[in-house]
């Protein structure tokens with residue numbers, strides 16, 4: 001198994017997508033995005049990457065040899081096929097990678113506020129257990145850079161499901177979606193030692209695309225392959 005989280009460097013896109021933008025839907029030049037995707041494929045050493053058209057919902061696809069290069073209306077995918085790189089694109093949402101080293105199964109999930117509220121990570125874990133006979137204690141979790149509670153200010157109506165994961169600072173409400181996501185996974189039996197999470201806040205750290213900070217910008221990726 002190999003995995004990586006890209007940053008905004010090493011690609012060919014021009015501002016405001018400079019330079020390793022991996023998303024086709026942000027009005028970047030599609031030829032630049034295709035080149036960037038080739039660069040990512042080289043980095044992870046696979047010639048087949050699968051992307052999702054992510055819509056902040058909880059639809060999960062099982063990826064097979066017959067799967068198209070882009071899955072529509074999908075926010076998570078699971079596979080046991082060797083040589084396929086599963087990609088999740090983000091710019092503040094949390095890219096989550098999953099790995100069962102016993103059953104040799106990988107997965108990715110796109111977890112923003114709505115995905116975490118829909119419990120998308122747990123749904124992926126349950127699907128790995130149901131469809132691939134994974135055991136929960138064998139599943140490792142890698143959470144990449146995302147927006148943290150230092151920067152994730154929301155309106156009052158966005159606090160639903162996050163009552164215990166919010167704080168108020170100078171009359172503004174901030175959410176900690178990562179903490180809720182981790183707590184939810186621990187509740188269904190994921191082992192604490194099997195969770196690694198990035199300390200990087202995308203909105204604070206200029207090395208990463210941040211929709212909250214920059215608006216029109218690119219997307220970086222979490223990618224995992226067997």
Ligand SMILES: [Zn+2]
Nearest residue numbers: 150151201204
């Ligand atoms: Zn921050």
